[in-house]
């Protein structure tokens with residue numbers, strides 16, 4: 038299987054995933070927009086096609102691959118975002134375009150810099166196709182990377198995606214130096230919010246307590262390496278969103294994910310108080326201290 042993997046996207050995550058497969062003796066081909074080669078010509082005979090592009094690039098990559106993928110090829114999506122045009126997840130977009138292919142979602146608490154440094158980590162590969170999940174587990178498993186299979190791809194995908202919104206809130210909380218009590222309250226209520234909308238979308242509640250939900254929430258909300266956390270931290274310092282994004286290395290998917298979540302929550306009456314305030318903060322309609330006051334002064338309720 039040495040050279041039969043292709044990774045699409047040479048950003049921070051595509052590079053880290055490539056390194057993980059190399060530990061197992063794979064020699065993956067990496068495709069990026071700037072490599073000068075035709076993607077559809079490079080996927081012939083690949084066992085797995087691994088997409089690690091940011092959300093904004095997923096529709097364009099799918100377009101490039103139309104008519105080129107064989108039904109037995111496994112599509113792995115490692116993107117953590119939501120499509121602003123359709124409100125679909127990346128795995129749903131891939132499935133819509135390639136309904137006969139096995140789709141595997143790869144997601145977990147996986148900061149790329151720590152993985153590049155050779156530090157240990159764990160992740161989840163989720164699919165309705167057990168054989169496909171097992172194949173991807175074998176490709177990535179190593180003493181540095183523990184890979185669990187899972188049969189709830191939508192739950193795994195949404196955990197890793199929605200936590201980015203809570204990570205923006207967590208960065209804001211730390212930027213304002215609100216302390217550990219406030220942070221724990223935010224993360225716990227943030228998880229409740231993730232489960233509420235995640236279940237509506239079809240995810241299993243227990244999935245959100247696993248690595249791709251709670252696990253990734255803890256990593257992203259506690260690490261200054263997280264770009265989403267950095268967005269919240271910068272806003273708490275009084276920077277505008279444009280100023281924060283201008284200095285950010287790479288993509289903070291939570292910014293666009295917030296917009297999509299607000300639309301879904303609004304049209305389905307799903308209560309998402311943290312997401313609503315993150316949205317208002319990102320839009321510059323409210324300051325970080327005002328967002329905290331608004332969160333704390335809501336109507337009393339039971340847990």
Ligand SMILES: NC(=O)c1ccc[n+]([C@@H]2O[C@H](COP(=O)([O-])OP(=O)(O)OC[C@H]3O[C@@H](n4cnc5c(N)ncnc54)[C@H](O)[C@@H]3O)[C@@H](O)[C@H]2O)c1
Nearest residue numbers: 046047048049050051090091094097116117148149287288
């Ligand atoms: N960096 C991490 O620690 C990490 C970990 C897990 C998951 N992710 C997720 O992986 C995805 C990519 O993250 P990243 O950190 O590599 O981001 P990045 O900003 O470093 O890289 C994004 C990549 O997507 C490519 N891309 C964007 N639009 C494209 C298009 N239209 N056509 C072709 N390629 C396009 C870019 O060229 C680049 O290679 C995100 O959804 C992110 O949430 C990142």
Ligand SMILES: O=P(O)(O)OC[C@H](O)CO
Nearest residue numbers: 145146147148263264265
């Ligand atoms: O840098 P972020 O905020 O995109 O976080 C990276 C990963 O999602 C952490 O698992």
